Amino acid sequence: MALVTDAGTEPVRYLKFKTRWHWAETLFWLATLLPFFLFPDYLQLASQIAITALFALSLDLILGYAGIVSLGHAAFFGTAAYAAGIFSKMVWGEPFTGLIVGTAAAALLGYASSFIIARFRHLALIMITLGMGLLLQQAANSAGWLTGGSDGLQGIEIWPLLGHFEFDLWGYTAYAYSLIALFIVFLGVRRLINSPFGLALRGIRENAVRMPAIGAPSRKHIRSIYTLSAAIAGLAGALLAQTTQTVALDALGFQRSADVLIMVVLGGAGRLYGGLIGTIVYMIAHDQFSGIAPQYWYFWIGLLLIAVVMFLPNGILGGLQAATAWLQNRWSKR
């Protein structure tokens, strides 16, 4: 018998409980403030991590929630970076408007490509995302008059935030800027995941064939989330252009798309915090081992990927979840 209280029936309360804000989340976000106090020398790195985490969050939306494997997501990141950079050179260096321009450029590109993306699955989809990313990178390379080609976009000057906070070498402003952007977007994404739309996305990921059979307009859902994901990736790209005041071709490249894919999978796709955790672990490790020649880095990353996919298929968060479940099981049997 379902219990009816003010808070709703049992199923309603169950779903409310499942989507509640967890104390560990508060801990996580408080911890993101630590670099200001404990690691002031690493604030530039911290701001890069926040930006990449935002990018990873955007990829998780389509990968972990809608099940779209994209090998070209950096196309949106890079497009926005270039848009924001070019905007600051040609119009003015006000940061917030630059962010809007970058995000809008990526969103537009995302909207246009969503019509193509939504029609394909499996290999064709992977190839199309790959092809579009490569195409864009080639185009940026060729359009040297606009993008600076292989030299990158030079001469970006960003005005101080709110007219007051300069982007200094230490990175205080950069990290605060990036972290606040990340947090605000995260809250929005969290809300979306726990909404009916979020449930629909999970439906598409769990069984794309069943969705039309329950009356779901899957393609429309996919177009919406793909556009949103592109916009968020774009926001991250614009942030990069503004905080580092340079943009290079690698912002659009396959390497960047592959790296962020690895970060999401490492942390655990489809788990909201997976992309964030994966990014933090990957980038800190990369920073610590940055002295090593690139091919040796890729040796360990390769091994890591193989290990994760064989033993930790749901990433770090999935592994933690399994470990706590196992521990709880043992505890209750003692």
Added chain:
Amino acid sequence: MIASALKTSGLSKSFGSLSVARDIALDLPVGGRYALIGPNGAGKTTLINLMTGMLRPDAGQIVLGGDDITALEPQDRVRKGLARTFQINTLFPGLNALEAVTLAVAERRGVSNQFWRNIAEYRESIDEAYEILAKLRLGDDCYQPTRELPYGRQRLLEIALALATKPKVLLLDEPAAGVPHEESGEIFEVVAGLSDELTLLFIEHDMHVVFRFASHIIVLVGGAIYTEGTPAEIAADPGVREVYLGKRHHG
């Protein structure tokens, strides 16, 4: 004159030289309990795929109620009231039954594109979903991930998902497929308990079930309708025995 719930005329489909549906014409009256039988490979599931829009026919027309749905996408046909279940469980393994049925209800209610409110605020959808599950005796299991449910309960969830779309016509593809005989009774009780206004077409191999629930039987052989009639007529038809029942008898 009883209204027609679902009608097809001249429905045909071939893959190269292989003809999987040949000029199929059927007319389901509202409230009808029709069974579709035939040997393996006769094209029964193909017919359902054609009617639901998963396959495009080469020729023919499909009319639901009074509307021509031949050109409609599958999800639009569901919105017009045509639902189906799958012979092989096509569920959402990582979602629990409550989430899955709530999703279906939310899609029907047109709120599935709302992304700014927590799902728990959609009490009516959730309660409706729970009601459907409870009626199918899945209430207690509804919090478990679908992949952990026993096979028989998963078959019931198949039906629950279809019912959540509030269909006018329900196509059941071997609803008790793979379910051990002792448990299949539960599934058919559920089927029997469905509203009289709901039109049913079910594919079935078990003749006891067919004769018990169907008011009318269509026999499909080689992609074409061999014959149709009341259970008594079909049971007496020697051709059907030969083509289908006879084989079952010896098997």
Added chain:
Amino acid sequence: MLPPVFGVLFDGLAYGMLLFLLSVGLSVTLGLMNFVNLAHCAFAMVGGYVTVLLVNHYGWPFLWTLPLAFLVPAILSVGFERVFYRRFYGKSDLDQVLLTIGIAFVSVAAAAWFFGTTQQPIQTPEVLRGSFHVLGLDIAPYRLFLIAVGGAITLALVGGLEYTRFGAQVRAAVDNQRMASGLGINVERTFAITFAVGSGLAGLGGALAIEIVGLDPNFSFTYLIYVLIVVAVGGLGSIGGSLAAAVLIGVSDIAGKYYVPQLGAFLIYLVMLAILMWRPSGLFGRR
């Protein structure tokens, strides 16, 4: 005197044959087991390095290394299939992509460790070097050799598929795996053998590629992209499709770089996107 377009076509055809050798294995195994093997070009790279090792360190003549460039990756692939790939047959696209990218990364690092990061030149036999002048075009005998090898392999593959029992089993398994195993065909063994042959051909391609495009540890990824394009455009599980797509891509790439160099590799991405959008299963694909 022939116009330069024939030179472009000839070079494109040779390049296409190379791409065909590199890609045909992936196309067939993808079509057979639906397994996305992004480490395919790592096997090609192994073949290339086998040849480099034998020619530069042991003084073998180039042509004699080719059978080993085929065999070593083939045997290696059997090992990988047993240890890793077998566990991932039913798994998601993403899992397969990640596993095989991981293997490819490791291969790049291993190659850099053993052979260094620079390109490895080798000595090709006298008869294949240089070029001769015919009808106003510069014909390189090496490219002629490539076309000949490509043609011979194509005939061997098509003949093998059409006229041998094993070939029939492969065709059945590509067409309908469940039905094939129901008919008593050992699909796993069929796959293992096909996979070995495909990897071997890739290795052969890798060895032959040294003279045309050079060999360095990044080969695993640089050519993976081309191979994926050929496979996607040609259609999974189709030898004819791989050949057609490889020649199409080869000619497009050479032509693009010759006639509109600013566009660079642009052209083949456009060609791929256009074809995939028109026919998502590729030119000759099934699903």
